[in-house]
Amino acid sequence: MGSQGGRDEEEEALPLFQRQQAKGRVAYRVFASTIFVGICLIWIHRFLYIPIVGEGGRWVWVGMFMAELCFSFFWVCTQSLRWNLTLLYPFKHSLSLRYEDKLPGIDIFVCTADPIIEPPTLVINTILSAMSYNYPSEKLAVYLSDDGGSDLTFYALLEASHFAKYWIPFCKKNDIEPMSPEAYFAHNSNVQDITYAQEWSVVKNLYEEMKERIESTMERGNISKEIRVKHRGFSEWNCNVTKKDHQSIVQIVLDGRDETAVDNNGYRLPTLVYVAREKRPQYPHHFKAGAMNALIRVASEISNGPIILNLDCDMYVNDSDAIREALCFFMDEEKGHEIAYVELVGMCGYDSAFYLGTGCFHRRESLCGKNYSEDNKLRLDIKDAKKNDKRTVNELEEASKIVASCSYEKDTQWGKEMGLVYGCPVEDNITGLKIQCRGWKSVYYCPNKEAFLGVAPNTLEVALIQHRRWAEGFFQIFLSKYCPFIYGHGKIKLGAQMGYCANLLWAPMSLPTLYYVIVPPLCLLHGIPLFPQASSQWFLPYAYVFISKNAYSIVETWVCGGTIKAWWNSQRMWVIRRTTAYFLAFIDTAIKQLRLSQITFAITPKVVTDDVLKRYEKEVMEFGSSTTEVTIIATLAMLNLLSFVGAIMKRIIASEIDFNTTEMLIPQMGIRLKELYAVLLLALLSSPQAVFGIRFVIDREECFSHDVKYEGDTVHVSFVVIKADSSWHYTNDGVDLVVKGPNGDQIQDIRDKISDKFEFMAHQRGVHSFCFTNKSPYHETIDFDVHVGHFSYYDEHAKDEHFKPLLDQIWKLEEALYNIQFEQHWLEAQTERQAIVNEAMGRRAIHKAFYESAALIVASILQVYLLRRLFERKLGMSRV
Ligand SMILES: O=c1ccn([C@@H]2O[C@H](COP(=O)(O)OP(=O)(O)O[C@H]3O[C@H](CO)[C@@H](O)[C@H](O)[C@H]3O)[C@@H](O)[C@H]2O)c(=O)[nH]1
Numbered sequence: 001m002g003s004q005g006g007r008d009e010e011e012e013a014l015p016l017f018q019r020q021q022a023k024g025r026v027a028y029r030v031f032a033s034t035i036f037v038g039i040c041l042i043w044i045h046r047f048l049y050i051p052i053v054g055e056g057g058r059w060v061w062v063g064m065f066m067a068e069l070c071f072s073f074f075w076v077c078t079q080s081l082r083w084n085l086t087l088l089y090p091f092k093h094s095l096s097l098r099y100e101d102k103l104p105g106i107d108i109f110v111c112t113a114d115p116i117i118e119p120p121t122l123v124i125n126t127i128l129s130a131m132s133y134n135y136p137s138e139k140l141a142v143y144l145s146d147d148g149g150s151d152l153t154f155y156a157l158l159e160a161s162h163f164a165k166y167w168i169p170f171c172k173k174n175d176i177e178p179m180s181p182e183a184y185f186a187h188n189s190n191v192q193d194i195t196y197a198q199e200w201s202v203v204k205n206l207y208e209e210m211k212e213r214i215e216s217t218m219e220r221g222n223i224s225k226e227i228r229v230k231h232r233g234f235s236e237w238n239c240n241v242t243k244k245d246h247q248s249i250v251q252i253v254l255d256g257r258d259e260t261a262v263d264n265n266g267y268r269l270p271t272l273v274y275v276a277r278e279k280r281p282q283y284p285h286h287f288k289a290g291a292m293n294a295l296i297r298v299a300s301e302i303s304n305g306p307i308i309l310n311l312d313c314d315m316y317v318n319d320s321d322a323i324r325e326a327l328c329f330f331m332d333e334e335k336g337h338e339i340a341y342v343e344l345v346g347m348c349g350y351d352s353a354f355y356l357g358t359g360c361f362h363r364r365e366s367l368c369g370k371n372y373s374e375d376n377k378l379r380l381d382i383k384d385a386k387k388n389d390k391r392t393v394n395e396l397e398e399a400s401k402i403v404a405s406c407s408y409e410k411d412t413q414w415g416k417e418m419g420l421v422y423g424c425p426v427e428d429n430i431t432g433l434k435i436q437c438r439g440w441k442s443v444y445y446c447p448n449k450e451a452f453l454g455v456a457p458n459t460l461e462v463a464l465i466q467h468r469r470w471a472e473g474f475f476q477i478f479l480s481k482y483c484p485f486i487y488g489h490g491k492i493k494l495g496a497q498m499g500y501c502a503n504l505l506w507a508p509m510s511l512p513t514l515y516y517v518i519v520p521p522l523c524l525l526h527g528i529p530l531f532p533q534a535s536s537q538w539f540l541p542y543a544y545v546f547i548s549k550n551a552y553s554i555v556e557t558w559v560c561g562g563t564i565k566a567w568w569n570s571q572r573m574w575v576i577r578r579t580t581a582y583f584l585a586f587i588d589t590a591i592k593q594l595r596l597s598q599i600t601f602a603i604t605p606k607v608v609t610d611d612v613l614k615r616y617e618k619e620v621m622e623f624g625s626s627t628t629e630v631t632i633i634a635t636l637a638m639l640n641l642l643s644f645v646g647a648i649m650k651r652i653i654a655s656e657i658d659f660n661t662t663e664m665l666i667p668q669m670g671i672r673l674k675e676l677y678a679v680l681l682l683a684l685l686s687s688p689q690a691v692f693g694i695r696f697v698i699d700r701e702e703c704f705s706h707d708v709k710y711e712g713d714t715v716h717v718s719f720v721v722i723k724a725d726s727s728w729h730y731t732n733d734g735v736d737l738v739v740k741g742p743n744g745d746q747i748q749d750i751r752d753k754i755s756d757k758f759e760f761m762a763h764q765r766g767v768h769s770f771c772f773t774n775k776s777p778y779h780e781t782i783d784f785d786v787h788v789g790h791f792s793y794y795d796e797h798a799k800d801e802h803f804k805p806l807l808d809q810i811w812k813l814e815e816a817l818y819n820i821q822f823e824q825h826w827l828e829a830q831t832e833r834q835a836i837v838n839e840a841m842g843r844r845a846i847h848k849a850f851y852e853s854a855a856l857i858v859a860s861i862l863q864v865y866l867l868r869r870l871f872e873r874k875l876g877m878s879r880v
């Protein structure tokens with residue numbers, strides 16, 4: 001007995017969770033510092049090398065400098081998330097040992113807003129998963145807030161309350177995870193274990209039948225008489241209940257206090273409550289924040305659990321122990337009393353986690369606006385708060401209806417200092433910030449197994465809409481009095497303030513990003529240098545920052561279990577989001593801010609309309625705005641592609657020896673930069689003489705001469721007879737061509753051809769002659785081309801063993817390129833001949849324009865199609 005007591009005492013002394021610095025923190029700090037040095041060098045380079053007044057590209061350069069300053073500031077902000085990485089380890093066994101019979105009550109809030117957009121089957125899956133936690137059922141209370149005020153949702157909840165009697169014991173007995181029946185049966189279609197195979201199929205059938213009933217009711221669109229009479233709750237829908245105009249409806253579907261409310265195994269059931277807060281057109285309802293605040297008050301009447309978990313209806317519980325793990329933080333004797341909320345995703349540092357709206361455990365008192373204070377070391381209210389409540393279900397419902405009414409919040413602090421904050425599209429983030437600034441701490445805990453899973457947007461459109469709303473809300477916060485640098489100054493750590501800003505600045509960061517994706521390609525096309533040459537030492541910081549930052553993010557993705565492809569996709573999404581959703585959010589916010597400054601402080605109706613549209617006319621809205629977004633993406637992609645191709649073509653054709661602008665392509669190749677630079681420069685220097693092309697009219701005979709400067713050069717020749725004198729008199733007569741060398745020796749003799757193309761090697765340097773003879777009675781127009789391929793550097797320095805193989809390759813490449821160019825000219829001439837034969841000149845011009853634009857459109861469509869395909873791929877159930 002004695003030793004037992006001793007062990008208990010020892011156990012008592014251990015904390016419920018442990019905090020540990022992430023491994024490699026020092027290494028990361030060193031690494032991040034080197035990047036910072038690189039960034040500083042880039043600034044210095046930008047500053048020292050600003051083109052002087054009058055020189056081209058001065059303002060473009062200054063713009064690059066500004067964009068890079070923004071990126072740098074943002075990068076510094078994001079460092080706060082990694083600089084101080086701390087990992088948390090909860091000890092749920094210690095929690096059981098110490099507190100199993102004194103566990104606090106947990107209130108779980110599930111929000112839904114519309115039975116069409118958020119189908120009742122989805123909602124009840126969330127509800128059922130929340131009811132099946134590995135936690136004493138009589139201490140769980142699940143509340144459904146139905147902002148749609150729909151009897152269809154209420155009906156589904158009733159069905160769920162019956163099915164729960166089978167589902168909960170099935171989950172608990174067999175350790176079923178995830179606890180959403182839909183997700184579970186979807187992923188476990190074939191059960192091997194014979195012991196529970198029978199039970200499995202019974203439960204599955206019950207689920208399918210229930211789903212079928214709910215879905216057929218949904219199709220009918222109303223509740224049949226037979227169903228109506230089964231529950232008194234339906235009487236609430238007797239009078240005129242519409243989504244935006246109805247009294248408060250509170251129905252306790254399962255009463256956890258009732259000892260006769262048991263599941264199929266005779267165990268108590270959790271409390272289950274349906275809440276539709278009162279809605280009247282003349283009262284703003286404040287969306288989810290309003291719903292949450294009504295729930296906080298209703299729950300305080302019924303179960304009053306000291307811990308609140310909020311789940312959106314598009315999520316479900318994946319880890320049945322998540323409540324226990326969260327409680328380890330709240331109930332730790334040493335530190336627990338400081339913690340306001342526990343977020344189950346993300347990384348920790350600076351005692352601060354962002355409240356992300358869903359999947360977050362809150363301490364009721366901090367959510368209700370209570371300040372943290374060291375001296376009233378509030379422990380969790382461990383005794384059952386509602387044990388002595390002898391009110392009947394009816395009385396509880398009536399009391400709840402009063403606190404869920406529209407007028408209840410009038411002249412109170414709800415939405416300001418109490419509950420979730422009103423007036424911001426990201427109510428969660430700002431609420432979290434306010435709680436932290438009242439002195440509370442918050443933690444991120446990222447369990448190995450995801451605590452919740454959900455339906456994340458699985459199309460580009462929806463993802464961009466969501467990010468646009470977030471980015472707009474974030475930027476609003478940044479511009480308001482709640483800007484973390486001001487509001488949080490002296491209240492939360494600087495690292496936490498910076499961490500907040502890494503999110504809040506999404507929208508404005510779209511501007512430097514757009515600058516960076518638009519201006520450099522244009523400069524590349526126009527040959528304006530923006531980056532140092534690879535041979536310059538200034539090139540190093542650019543290359544280092546670029547390579548090391550990307551390498552790090554690949555490693556980070558990999559460590560977190562992602563693939564290279566996932567990383568690559570996230571990079572693409574990053575650009576897409578920043579140039580579309582965030583940019584549009586920036587514009588939206590700017591417009592709103594300007595209006596706000598005139599109308600004083602009020603929620604502009606625009607906010608309401610916007611959100612109402614988003615929620616209720618989702619399809620239409622999404623299609624409309626996504627088109628804008630896809631157009632932006634396609635335009636940017638085309639701009640980049642065309643500039644890139646254009647610049648390369650220009651360089652090859654014009655053989656300009658201006659190497660600066662191609663520099664920016666090199667880091668991507670990332671190998672032997674200096675060498676590559678030298679070799680490419682050689683390639684450009686060693687361009688052959690320009691193509692000699694001429695179009696002439698021939699009567700009888702016409703001769704040309706061309707000087708070949710080096711022995712052994714290859715001479716390329718082509719000609720096409722474009723047209724006879726009169727287009728109505730078209731003949732198939734060809735021409736003769738005789739080529740002679742400097743000594744008069746015949747090199748080529750071509751007879752009666754309308755077009756030809758050949759090459760020969762000059763055995764002697766000197767003037768070669770090309771003589772055409774026209775034997776037809778008409779004048780003919782001939783397109784004639786000659787070019788000589790020669791590589792001067794190759795001759796002189798061919799001994800340089802190091803370059804030789806590379807030069808060989810380049811020579812071949814050049815040759816191929818010239819052949820293509822040559823071919824093109826020839827083809828053009830051919831086409832022209834054909835065109836003249838068939839059509840009048842005007843028609844042809846139209847056709848040409850038509851083909852050109854068709855090609856452009858096809859390219860754009862392809863681009864859009866590829867982008868869409870990438871995102872339309874169903875991601876299925878993944879983290880929200
Ligand atoms: O008038 C409303 C509008 C929405 N909701 C609910 O709010 C939740 C979130 O809406 P959703 O459309 O899923 O938005 P998300 O972008 O996925 O939500 C994220 O971002 C929101 C802030 O923009 C947070 O409120 C959410 O908790 C967070 O999950 C859903 O359960 C809705 O049913 C209401 O209860 N009433």
Ligand SMILES: [Mn+2]
Nearest residue numbers: 312314455880
């Ligand atoms: Mn959602």
